[in-house]
Amino acid sequence: MNALFAVLFYLATLLFVVGLLQRIRTYAVTPAPLKIPTTPAPTTSGGVVLRMAREVVFFESLFKANLWIWSMGWLFHASMALVLVRHLRYFTEPVWGWVVFLQPFGIYAGIAMLFGLCGLWARRLFVERIRYISTPSDHLMLLLLIGIAVSGLLMQFAAHTDVVAVKSFFLGWMQFSIQPLPADTLLVLHLAAVAALLAIFPFSKLLHAPGVFFSPSRNQTDNPREKRHLSAWAAKLESEK
Amino acid sequence: MADITAPAYRIIPIIPVLKPGAMEGKGPFVASDKINEAIGFPGQLVDDWHDRAIAKMAELLSKYRSLKVYMDACVHCGACSDKCHYFIGTQDPKNMPVARQDLMRSVYRRYFTLPGKLFPKLVGARDLTREVLDEWYNYFNQCSECRRCSVFCPYGIDTAEVTMAAREILDSVGYGQKYSNEIIGKVHKIGNNLGLPAPALLDTLEGLEEDVKEDTGIDVRFPIDVKGAEVLLITPSADFFAEPHIDSLIGYAKVFHASGTSWTLSSMASEAGNFGMFIGNYDQLRKIALRIREAALELGVKRIVVGECGHAWRVAYSFWNTLSGVGEGADETDRFAMMLQKQLDHRYRQPTHICEFTWDLIERNALTFDKSANDKHIITFHDSCNVARGSRMGDLPGGQFEIPRNIIRAVANNFVEMAPNTTREQTFCCGGGGGLLTDDLLDLRVKGALPRMEVLQNAVDEHGVNFMATICAICKAQFTKVMPIYGFDRKMVGGVHQLVSNAIQLSAK
Numbered sequence: 070m071n072a073l074f075a076v077l078f079y080l081a082t083l084l085f086v087v088g089l090l091q092r093i094r095t096y097a098v099t100p101a102p103l104k105i106p107t108t109p110a111p112t113t114s115g116g117v118v119l120r121m122a123r124e125v126v127f128f129e130s131l132f133k134a135n136l137w138i139w140s141m142g143w144l145f146h147a148s149m150a151l152v153l154v155r156h157l158r159y160f161t162e163p164v165w166g167w168v169v170f171l172q173p174f175g176i177y178a179g180i181a182m183l184f185g186l187c188g189l190w191a192r193r194l195f196v197e198r199i200r201y202i203s204t205p206s207d208h209l210m211l212l213l214l215i216g217i218a219v220s221g222l223l224m225q226f227a228a229h230t231d232v233v234a235v236k237s238f239f240l241g242w243m244q245f246s247i248q249p250l251p252a253d254t255l256l257v258l259h260l261a262a263v264a265a266l267l268a269i270f271p272f273s274k275l276l277h278a279p280g281v282f283f284s285p286s287r288n289q290t291d292n293p294r295e296k297r298h299l300s301a302w303a304a305k306l307e308s309e310k
Numbered sequence: 311m312a313d314i315t316a317p318a319y320r321i322i323p324i325i326p327v328l329k330p331g332a333m334e335g336k337g338p339f340v341a342s343d344k345i346n347e348a349i350g351f352p353g354q355l356v357d358d359w360h361d362r363a364i365a366k367m368a369e370l371l372s373k374y375r376s377l378k379v380y381m382d383a384c385v386h387c388g389a390c391s392d393k394c395h396y397f398i399g400t401q402d403p404k405n406m407p408v409a410r411q412d413l414m415r416s417v418y419r420r421y422f423t424l425p426g427k428l429f430p431k432l433v434g435a436r437d438l439t440r441e442v443l444d445e446w447y448n449y450f451n452q453c454s455e456c457r458r459c460s461v462f463c464p465y466g467i468d469t470a471e472v473t474m475a476a477r478e479i480l481d482s483v484g485y486g487q488k489y490s491n492e493i494i495g496k497v498h499k500i501g502n503n504l505g506l507p508a509p510a511l512l513d514t515l516e517g518l519e520e521d522v523k524e525d526t527g528i529d530v531r532f533p534i535d536v537k538g539a540e541v542l543l544i545t546p547s548a549d550f551f552a553e554p555h556i557d558s559l560i561g562y563a564k565v566f567h568a569s570g571t572s573w574t575l576s577s578m579a580s581e582a583g584n585f586g587m588f589i590g591n592y593d594q595l596r597k598i599a600l601r602i603r604e605a606a607l608e609l610g611v612k613r614i615v616v617g618e619c620g621h622a623w624r625v626a627y628s629f630w631n632t633l634s635g636v637g638e639g640a641d642e643t644d645r646f647a648m649m650l651q652k653q654l655d656h657r658y659r660q661p662t663h664i665c666e667f668t669w670d671l672i673e674r675n676a677l678t679f680d681k682s683a684n685d686k687h688i689i690t691f692h693d694s695c696n697v698a699r700g701s702r703m704g705d706l707p708g709g710q711f712e713i714p715r716n717i718i719r720a721v722a723n724n725f726v727e728m729a730p731n732t733t734r735e736q737t738f739c740c741g742g743g744g745g746l747l748t749d750d751l752l753d754l755r756v757k758g759a760l761p762r763m764e765v766l767q768n769a770v771d772e773h774g775v776n777f778m779a780t781i782c783a784i785c786k787a788q789f790t791k792v793m794p795i796y797g798f799d800r801k802m803v804g805g806v807h808q809l810v811s812n813a814i815q816l817s818a819k
């Protein structure tokens with residue numbers, strides 16, 4: 070059981086890291102031959118950094134598009150970020166100061182995250198257009214995250230697990246030494262779901278997280294007249310004649 | 311065609327219910343062998359279309375980061391789903407931007423991703439069957455590549471890029487669209503999209519000189535192929551004879567006259583439009599753009615100015631520097647671009663939009679107007695999608711919205727805006743862009759115009775608007791055709807330089 074989980078997490082982490090790096094590499098080396106920022110766009114690279122930050126931190130475009138998706142989606146992501154920060158306590162000893170500082174704010178983040186996820190799922194189930202575009206995997210992805218959140222919350226508020234043991238398991242795991250893991254059903258469910266999430270990340274729509282940084286319509290500067298932009302394969306067309 | 315009627319206005323602009331299959335089989339005419347072969351595509355659907363299409367898709371995925379990222383990143387959030395004018399007008403769910411992308415994404419997942427290879431049903435992956443290919447042809451020819459969806463997507467996913475890739479794949483297997491491919495053939499053979507040969511063009515320009523003389527008593531010239539002129543004007547060929555386009559051409563000529571600018575047209579490059587963009591084919595896009603480079607080099611001009619045309623301005627502003635070197639900032643070692651960039655006068659923006667040109671003169675008080683000449687008009691402005699979301703004017707982001715409006719305010723007294731969520735970067739397409747301005751798609755064009763017609767109607771009811779100015783040849787042609795179907799006068803549409811032409815004061819120079 071202990072060894073099984075340790076190995077499961079090694080495999081899932083490996084898939085996650087290698088898969089994601091490989092994907093990011095593909096995005097990075099694929100050329101963008103034409104200037105296609107959605108205008109009005111920033112004319113300087115500093116401006117692009119700001120535009121990108123607004124997209125990633127506030128979901129600016131989504132805000133303009135639809136308040137329901139924006140509020141539920143932003144709530145989900147922001148609280149998930151807090152939850153993940155809180156989780157750093159299982160992997161660091163001593164726990165970093167800023168993580169300790171954020172702990173109290175994170176206590177209710179799990180509930181907010183669940184609420185956001187349910188709002189998003191409700192939309193998928195009940196709004197005709199969104200139901201039309203949903204594939205089974207879209208529903209399952211939300212269910213998986215809801216499963217993680219519910220099992221986590223139950224551990225926090227109902228059936229506590231031995232978090233000290235969990236911590237020593239993962240501290241040991243990081244040094245390739247296998248420590249005992251509490252055999253609580255909720256914990257097993259929580260961890261199995263997390264392993265699944267890690268493993269599918271590089272093969273699914275979760276690629277939106279790295280993808281957003283590589284989207285030419287958002288990350289290009291609007292300066293085509295001022296500077297000649299030429300990709301390698303397009304330049305070859307010129308040397309041919 | 312007589313049975314084409316306008317859809318009813320929505321009382322409150324709610325999102326329509328889905329009508330699956332509403333626009334099935336309503337795609338445009340397929341190109342003939344002759345049309346396809348003339349521009350280097352297979353004449354008809356080739357036998358091994360399946361393998362060739364997948365190979366082409368792999369090639370495009372490796373050449374365009376946009377396509378690659380957009381295929382992966384969509385989370386099916388649905389933010390874009392109600393943003394397309396064709397969806398609003400037709401209610402066909404496959405005209406929702408995300409569903410349109412999914413026509414290709416489903417195939418991408420099947421052939422290029424692990425989950426799609428293992429569990430196609432789970433992730434909505436599909437084999438590329440003949441039915442799927444037909445669906446591509448149908449719905450990727452019902453997208454005007456207007457980029458409205460991309461404004462609202464949290465990752466900026468631009469359905470236009472997906473549509474371009476799909477059309478490129480379809481062309482590569484011999485399944486091209488008649489209208490666009492025929493026009494590209496004409497531009498290469500004759501020099502412009504309308505197939506207007508040089509002698510006819512010369513006649514037209516002479517006729518214009520006489521008309522303006524009669525009207526104003528002043529000798530305004532329409533020069534062509536003049537070596538050593540300062541400005542080369544590249545304008546959509548519709549400006550030479552279509553109504554209301556021609557009135558804007560007269561406007562440009564008057565501005566050049568009044569400012570004493572020496573200028574010329576080119577018979578070799580008598581077309582600003584570039585349908586290579588619409589079909590997503592880089593070679594065509596580039597070849598068509600190179601005609602302008604050649605004309606500029608041959609005539610030895612110092613500046614290149616572009617007339618009122620939406621997609622042409624996107625190509626000129628965003629792509630010309632890349633494609634043909636019209637612009638600045640090339641490397642010293644870049645001989646191809648430097649050859650032209652050394653000739654151009656970099657005190658000016660290269661290329662310059664005619665609105666930038668006119669507005670610069672207005673700011674320097676170099677033009678005089680009698681604004682009352684436009685008093686019969688209560689004017690509103692329709693932002694054209696390619697100008698709004700694919701280009702800029704002036705030095706500041708958003709100049710493409712301000713400069714045309716500034717010109718209108720400088721030459722006329724009555725200007726009002728339409729509803730803010732339908733102007734500027736959120737503008738609705740006229741319904742005829744992206745290579746869809748053909749009569750075999752009239753039903754789609756009428757339905758796609760619905761959102762714009764609704765807000766125009768409001769502006770008419772509230773402010774008595776009787777003139778909608780716009781700076782795009784396609785918008786002008788589309789609106790003159792569909793507005794009567796909605797009960798408007800076709801003369802309500804016109805160019806910004808048509809208003810300039812009405813008000814400008816000329817002296818005999």
Ligand code: HEM
Pocket residue numbers: 124125126128131138141142143145146189190207210211214275277278279281385386387464
């Ligand atoms: C750079 C980081 C990220 C950004 C900017 C980002 C942004 C977004 C946005 C804008 C949406 C659409 C709105 C919504 O439905 O919530 C979305 C959806 C989603 N995101 Fe993220 N995200 C990021 C990271 C992540 C991560 C790490 C996960 C996974 C654990 C994730 C899981 C999801 C899921 C499952 C959806 C779909 C929700 C639905 O089905 O409606 N995101 N994301």
Ligand code: HEM
Pocket residue numbers: 149152155156159175176178179180182214217218219220221222224225226229230232235239259260263
């Ligand atoms: C290996 C990684 C993980 C471990 C070891 C882990 C472990 C735990 C434990 C022990 C708890 C109970 C906390 C308590 O009793 O106070 C918990 C709660 C929770 N977990 Fe995880 N978890 C992991 C990853 C994740 C991930 C990736 C997510 C989200 C996508 C997540 C979401 C939650 C939530 C929402 C809660 C409840 C609220 C909270 O305590 O912050 N967990 N987790």
Ligand code: SF4
Pocket residue numbers: 393394395396405406407410452453454455456457458459460468469470473739
């Ligand atoms: S680019 Fe325009 S026409 Fe095409 S899907 Fe998007 S909104 Fe619709």
Ligand code: SF4
Pocket residue numbers: 383384385386387388389390391407408462463464465466467
């Ligand atoms: S807004 Fe973007 S991510 Fe959302 S469904 Fe549309 S294309 Fe996909």
